[in-house]
Amino acid sequence: MAVLKQEPSRPVLGTIPAANWLLGKVLTKLSEDLVAAYVSSKELGLNFQDIKQKLLYTQGLLHASDGRDLSNNPGLYGLLRELSKKADEAEDILDELHYFMIQDQLDGVQGPALHVRHAARHTFGNWLPCFSCSRTQDGDSSVPVVTRWCFCNPQKATRSGSGNDGGPVDKLSFKRVDMSNKIKLVIEELNSMCGPVSDLLKIANHSNTATSTPITLKRPPTGSVAAQDKLYGRGVIFEQTISALTGSTYLGETLSVLPFVGPGGMGKTTLTQHLYNDKGVEEQFTIRVWVCVSTSFDVTNLTRQILRCIPAIENEKYKCTVETASLDQLQKSIAERLKSKRFYHLKFLDLEDWHGSTKLPRDISHLVNLCHFHSSKELHSKIPEVGKMKCLQELKEFHVKKEGVGFELRELGELGELAGELCVCNLETVASKVEASAAKLNNKKNLKGLKLLWSTEHQTINDDVLDGLQPHPNLRVLGIINPGVAPCPRWLCGDISIKGLEDLHLEGVSWGTLPVFEQVPHLSSLTLKNIAGLSVFGPGFSGVTERSFMHLKKLQFENMPELEKWVGEPNSRLFSRLESIKIGGCPILSLFPFLECSDLFTNLCSLHIDNCPELSQFPPMPHTSTLTNIRVENGGSELLYDGKQLIIDGYASALAFHNMDKVEVMQITDVSHISFSDLQKLNSLRNIHFMKCSDMFSAEMADNVILRSVQNLCILPLKLTMGIRVLKTEPKPS
Numbered sequence: 001m002a003v004l005k006q007e008p009s010r011p012v013l014g015t016i017p018a019a020n021w022l023l024g025k026v027l028t029k030l031s032e033d034l035v036a037a038y039v040s041s042k043e044l045g046l047n048f049q050d051i052k053q054k055l056l057y058t059q060g061l062l063h064a065s066d067g068r069d070l071s072n073n074p075g076l077y078g079l080l081r082e083l084s085k086k087a088d089e090a091e092d093i094l095d096e097l098h099y100f101m102i103q104d105q106l107d108g109v110q111g112p113a114l115h116v117r118h119a120a121r122h123t124f125g126n127w128l129p130c131f132s133c134s135r136t137q138d139g140d141s142s143v144p145v146v147t148r149w150c151f152c153n154p155q156k157a158t159r160s161g162s163g164n165d166g167g168p169v170d171k172l173s174f175k176r177v178d179m180s181n182k183i184k185l186v187i188e189e190l191n192s193m194c195g196p197v198s199d200l201l202k203i204a205n206h207s208n209t210a211t212s213t214p215i216t217l218k219r220p221p222t223g224s225v226a227a228q229d230k231l232y233g234r235g236v237i238f239e240q241t242i243s244a245l246t247g248s249t250y251l252g253e254t255l256s257v258l259p260f261v262g263p264g265g266m267g268k269t270t271l272t273q274h275l276y277n278d279k280g281v282e283e284q285f286t287i288r289v290w291v292c293v294s295t296s297f298d299v300t301n302l303t304r305q306i307l308r309c310i311p312a313i314e315n316e317k318y319k320c321t322v323e324t325a326s327l328d329q330l331q332k333s334i335a336e337r338l339k340s341k342r343f344y345h346l347k348f349l350d351l352e353d354w355h356g357s358t359k360l361p362r363d364i365s366h367l368v369n370l371c372h373f374h375s376s377k378e379l380h381s382k383i384p385e386v387g388k389m390k391c392l393q394e395l396k397e398f399h400v401k402k403e404g405v406g407f408e409l410r411e412l413g414e415l416g417e418l419a420g421e422l423c424v425c426n427l428e429t430v431a432s433k434v435e436a437s438a439a440k441l442n443n444k445k446n447l448k449g450l451k452l453l454w455s456t457e458h459q460t461i462n463d464d465v466l467d468g469l470q471p472h473p474n475l476r477v478l479g480i481i482n483p484g485v486a487p488c489p490r491w492l493c494g495d496i497s498i499k500g501l502e503d504l505h506l507e508g509v510s511w512g513t514l515p516v517f518e519q520v521p522h523l524s525s526l527t528l529k530n531i532a533g534l535s536v537f538g539p540g541f542s543g544v545t546e547r548s549f550m551h552l553k554k555l556q557f558e559n560m561p562e563l564e565k566w567v568g569e570p571n572s573r574l575f576s577r578l579e580s581i582k583i584g585g586c587p588i589l590s591l592f593p594f595l596e597c598s599d600l601f602t603n604l605c606s607l608h609i610d611n612c613p614e615l616s617q618f619p620p621m622p623h624t625s626t627l628t629n630i631r632v633e634n635g636g637s638e639l640l641y642d643g644k645q646l647i648i649d650g651y652a653s654a655l656a657f658h659n660m661d662k663v664e665v666m667q668i669t670d671v672s673h674i675s676f677s678d679l680q681k682l683n684s685l686r687n688i689h690f691m692k693c694s695d696m697f698s699a700e701m702a703d704n705v706i707l708r709s710v711q712n713l714c715i716l717p718l719k720l721t722m723g724i725r726v727l728k729t730e731p732k733p734s
Contacts, residue, residue, distance in 0.1 A: 001650070003390070003445070017214070019062055019080045019084045019087065019197075020059060020062040021056060023055055023059045023062065023087050024059060025087070025091050026055065026087050026090050026091050026190070027052070027055055027056065027059065027095065027650070028307075029091060029094040029095070029222035030051075030055075030094070032098070032133065042195055051093065051187060051191050052473060054191055054194050054195075054334065055190070055191075056098065057192040057194070057198060057708070058083075058198050060195060061586065062201065064419055073200070074292075075200065076197070076200045079196055079197050079200065079274075079364075080197065080287050082193060083190070083193050083194070083197050085188045086186065086193060087190060090184050090186045090187060090190050092185055093179075093182050093186055093629050094183070096179070097148050097179060097183065100179075101185050118524050121328060129517060131308055132416065132502055146627075146731075150730075162514055165719055172659055173210075180188050180350075181514075182298055185368045185517050185530065189455040192558070194360060194553050217268050217302060221274075221292045221350075222269050222273075223290065224273055224276050224277065224290035225273065225277075226270055226273035226274055226277065227270070228270070229242065231270065231271065231274045232272075233272075234267065234271050234301075235266070237271070238271065238275065238600075241258070241271075241275055242275065242278055242280055242281065244258070245258075245275070245280075245281055245284065245644070246280045246281060246283075246284045248574075255550050256731040258370065260272060263351075268685075270660045270727055276288060276290060277582075283345070286293075286341055286345045286369075287309075287310055287311075287338060287341055287346045288309075289306050289309040289310065291305050291306060291309075294557070295637060298328070299327065300326075303330040303331060303334070304322050304330060305328060306328050306334060307322055307333055307334050307337075308322060309339070310337045310341075312337065313336070313337055313340045313341070313363055313366070314362060314363050315362065315363075316333065316336060316337070317336055318332040318333040318335075318336050319333065320333055336677055340366070341366065343367060344366055344367055344368060344369065345369050346367050346369065346370055347369055347370060347371045347372070347391070348370075348371065348372045348374075349367070349370060349372070349373050349374070349375075350372075350374040350375075351373075351374065351375035351376075351379060351525055352374045352375060352376075352381045354375065354376075354379075358378055358379060358382070359382070359716065360379060360382045360383060360384075362381055362384060362699060364384075365383060365384060365385040365386055365387075365388040365389055365406075366388065367389060368388055368389060368390065368391070368508065369391055370392055371392065371393050371417075372393060372394060373392065373394060373395075375398040376395075376396075377396040377423070378397075379396040379404065380394075380396040380398075380399040380567045381396075381398060381399045381425070381720070382395050382402075383395075384405075384406030384407065385406040385411060386398070386412075386415065387407075387410065387411035387412070387413065387414030387415065387551070388414070389415070390414055390417070391417065392415055392416065392417065392418065393417050393418060393419045393420070393446070394418070394419060394420045395412075395418055395422055396420075396421065396423065397423045397425060397550065398411070398412055398420070398422065398423070398424050398425070399423075399425045399426050400424065400425065400426040400427060400429050400430060401426060401429045402426065402532060402540045408438075409424075409435060409436065409438050409534065410432060410438035410439070412424070412438075412439040412440065412441070413438050413439055413440035413443075414648065415444070416440075416443060417446065418444050418446060418447050419446035419447060419448065420447070420448060420449065420623045421447075421448060421449030421450070421451070422450055422451070422479065423450075423453060423479075424439070424450070424451070424452055424453065424469075425453045426454075426463065427452060427453060427469075427483075428454045428455045428460070428484075431465075431466050431469035432464070432465065433464040433465060433467050434466075434468065435465075435468070436465045436467075436468030436530055437468040437469075439468075439469065441469055441471045441472065441580065442470045442471060442472050443472065444471070444472050444600070445469065445472045445474050446474070447472060447474070447475060448474070448475065448476045448477060449475070449477035449478075449503075449506075450471050450478055450479070451473055451476070451479035451481065452466075452469055452479065452480050452481065452483070453479075453481045453482065454481065454482040454483050454484060454508075456482050456508070456524075458668065459645075463485075463486045463487055464486075465483075465486060466480070466483060466486055466487075466488075466489035467489045467490060467491070470489065470491040471498060472498075473497055473498055473499070473500065474500065475498045475500070475501065476500060476501065476502045476503065476612040477502065477503040478492075478498065478501060478505070479502070479504075479506075479507070480492075480503035480505070480507070480509065481505070481507040481508055482507065482508035483508070483509060483594060484508075484510070485510050487511060488509070488513065488515070489513075490513050491516070493511065493513060493515050493516075495519075496516065496520060498517060498518040498520070499519060499520060499521075499522075500520075500698075501520045501522065501523055501524065502522050502523060502524050503523075503524065503525040504520070504523060504525070504527070504528040504531075506528055506529070506530035506531065507527070507528075507530055507531075508529070509531060509532070510529050510533070510713060511531075512533065513543060514531075514534075514542045514543040515541070516545075517542075517544060517547050517548040517549060518547045519552065521547075521550060523551065524550070524551050524553045524554065525552070525553065525554040525555075526552060526554070526555050526556070527554075527558070528557055528558075528560065529557075529559055529560075530558070530559045530560070531560060531563075532562070533562060534560060534563055534564050535538075535562050535563060535564050535565070536563075536566075536567060537557075537563065537565070537566045537567070538565070538566055538567035538568055538593075539567070539568070539569060539574065540567075541567070544576060544644070546569070548573060548574070549574055549577075550577070551577060552575065552577060552578060553577055553578060553579045553580065553581075553603075553672075554578070554579065554580040555578060555580070555581055555582070556580075556581075556582040556583075557582070557583045557584070557589075558583075558584045558585050558586075558587075559584070559585040560585065560586045560589070561585075561586070561587060561588070562588075563586050563588070563589050564588050564591075564594075564713070565589070565590065565591045566589070566591065566593065567591070567593070567594035568592075573600070574592060575600070576600055576601070576603070577603055577670060578601060578603060578604055579604060579605045579606065579610070580604075580605065580606040581594065581604065581606070581607050582606075582608040583608070583609050583610070583612055584608070584609075584610040584611055584612070585610070585611050585612075586611075586612045587611070587612070587613065587614070588614060589614055589615060590614040591614065592615070594607070594619075595615070595617060595618065595619070598619040598623040599623070601623070602624065603626065603628070604624070604626065604627050605626055605627060605629060606627075606628075606629035606630075607626060607627060607629070607630050607631070607632070607698065608629075608630075608631045608632075609631070609632045609633070609634065610631070610632075610633050610634075611633070611634070612634060613635045615634065616634065616653075617653070618632065618653045618654075619654075620653075620655060620656035621639065621641070621653040621654070621655060621656060622656055622659045622660070623656060623659070624639065624659060625659045625661065627659070628641070629640075629641070629642060629643075630642035632651070635656065637649065637650040637651045637652065638651060639651040641660070641663075643662055644662060644663060644664050645663065645664065645665040645666075645667075646660065646663050646664065646665070646666045646667070647667045648666075648667070648668050648669065648674075649670060650668040650669065650670045650671065651671065652671070652673070654692065655671075655674070655680065657677075657678040657679070657681065658681070660682065661683070661684065662684050663682060663684060663685060663688065664684050664685060664686045665686065665687045665688075666679075666685065666686075666687070666688045666689065667689045667690070667691075668691070668693055669691045669692055669693070670691070670692045670693065670716060671693060671696075672693065672695035674696060676691075676705050676707075677705060680705070680707060680708075682709070683708075683709050684709065684710050684711055685707070686709065686710060686711050686712065687710070687711065687712040687713075687717075688707070688710055688712070688713050688714070689714045690714065690715045690716070690719075691716050692713075692717070694717075709731050
């Protein structure tokens with residue numbers, strides 16, 4: 001946290017604070033060793049200690065009288081004004097003396113010091129700047145901090161030397177007699193005025209002790225909005241300050257104070273306003289507080305102002321009523337709010353490998369700048385009021401009304417930057433199209449995948465909920481699961497709005513018709529599960545035409561108890577691009593194109609058939625060397641093949657060993673139709689395990705059988721009905 005501090009301007013002339021302030025500055029000057037020695041010299045003939053004591057006495061009375069109303073004492077007001085002017089004049093003369101002392105020190109210095117003085121003269125003309133610098137706290141001598149600016153006007157001083165660039169630098173000549181006379185005169189006048197002012201102050205303090213009313217000097221309050229859009233004349237210091245605030249200058253420091261010091265009218269407030277509203281500062285500091293500190297310094301009131309500017313948090317431990325709270329309560333509340341907001345500017349949070357508690361903080365949604373939250377679906381689904389995180393670009397799961405408040409569907413409506421894939425669960429709790437539309441799915445142009453999920457146990461109240469969940473046309477992956485008896489939405493079964501769809505998953509629907517697949521020409525993956533009433537799939541049925549599935553690569557049927565046929569036209573190229581077919585849980589399916597014209601499926605790489613007992617007459621498998629992932633499990637028989645390993649258990653259909661040239665391991669159980677002559681051709685074969693295959697070893701083996709590449713052979717159990725001449729394995733020559 002960085003604090004920009006603007007020092008108060010000079011008090012109003014003619015008031016007690018002004019006279020007090022100016023006398024203090026004169027006393028400070030007189031306390032400097034060299035100045036004190038000069039003033040108390042014989043040449044001036046002044047009793048320095050007496051003068052200093054009288055000034056201190058007068059300053060003490062002024063301090064004691066601070067806040068008194070002088071409106072009923074014009075005489076004292078006039079004397080104070082004259083005293084202030086004389087003190088101001090004394091300070092200027094002492095500043096001039098201080099300048100000549102610095103000049104004396106520089107006279108013996110060459111090079112950079114002369115250049116600095118020369119640059120100062122040309123910058124300010126006759127106004128010669130004298131400033132003091134203090135080092136940074138860590139002792140870095142290379143970083144001076146300007147703590148004070150004072151301007152002197154040596155109008156009567158004379159110049160000597162040349163003003164040409166590169167030559168001797170003009171300097172003011174010091175006239176000792178003139179300087180001594182001026183100092184003596186002004187201090188004597190100042191000294192003579194202290195008596196009357198002190199007498200009147202003592203009388204005023206004595207008579208007004210019980211009746212006087214303190215007054216407060218007010219300076220105009222300021223806000224954070226600058227009067228001008230552009231900052232003039234402070235570009236360099238502005239950029240340096242921005243760099244310090246947003247860079248690493250103050251990194252690691254609990255509290256940093258950056259003061260701007262100078263007399264009124266120098267532009268301190270304007271500079272601070274532009275710094276406060278700078279975009280870089282706004283991004284760096286989540287919490288920014290502007291407080292105007294007037295001449296009436298009330299710590300408790302200022303603390304209240306600060307607390308009001310910091311947004312409240314949920315479940316505050318130190319929650320208090322700002323107007324009546326004590327300073328301690330206010331400070332604890334500020335600390336609690338700032339602590340809870342210190343991560344609010346976080347943009348990336350990775351909990352992907354988190355194995356701790358799955359309970360998220362209730363106020364995690366206050367991370368309003370978070371863009372990427374890498375974690376499990378479970379953690380994503382537990383973010384309450386996620387709509388506050390408007391920058392979030394990924395939300396894997398959202399459970400509608402999971403915990404009541406904070407999980408309404410409208411929370412999704414606020415997340416316009418969502419990308420990736422989103423699964424919306426518990427949609428059975430959504431009662432109407434209006435409620436569904438609050439998710440604003442059609443506004444999420446960056447969302448690529450959407451899964452809409454209902455519980456299996458629910459009753460659909462309104463049929464148009466799906467219509468309210470229309471996604472943006474940019475969607476590429478869509479899943480609709482268990483919507484019950486609701487009809488197909490118009491945006492999918494009418495004029496399809498998501499024509500760029502590439503992956504469609506429909507499950508548990510009771511639609512009389514499926515989408516017109518011809519309208520989604522880029523569809524590459526189709527999954528149909530538990531579709532009621534679907535008995536025939538193919539051209540002329542269920543929204544399929546000859547122009548459908550021109551780019552389909554993956555097709556899956558699962559749990560389709562009514563599906564009887566998957567039909568295809570002879571020599572049709574409708575499914576020629578298919579790379580993966582998975583059919584499971586279709587007990588009455590007896591026909592699909594692969595059984596009759598497998599040669600058309602030239603790109604098929606994966607074939608899974610499970611629990612489809614009516615599918616039996618398969619072509620020789622694998623039908624091409626491209627098919628390297630086979631799983632056929634029907635009625636107790638099994639065929640498993642992955643390109644390197646072949647497992648057969650009771651599988652009676654033909655095998656195409658010539659397409660298994662890379663197989664290394666075979667496990668053959670309870671078959672009799674395999675020929676040893678086919679096995680001899682497999683040069684990559686290393687291990688064979690026979691079980692319950694006695695019928696394979698028959699009298700037909702008239703010649704010796706040598707499996708040259710096989711290194712391990714196991715036959716269990718071996719029951720021969722006829723003799724066998726030789727079965728031999730040989731290690732392959734190295």
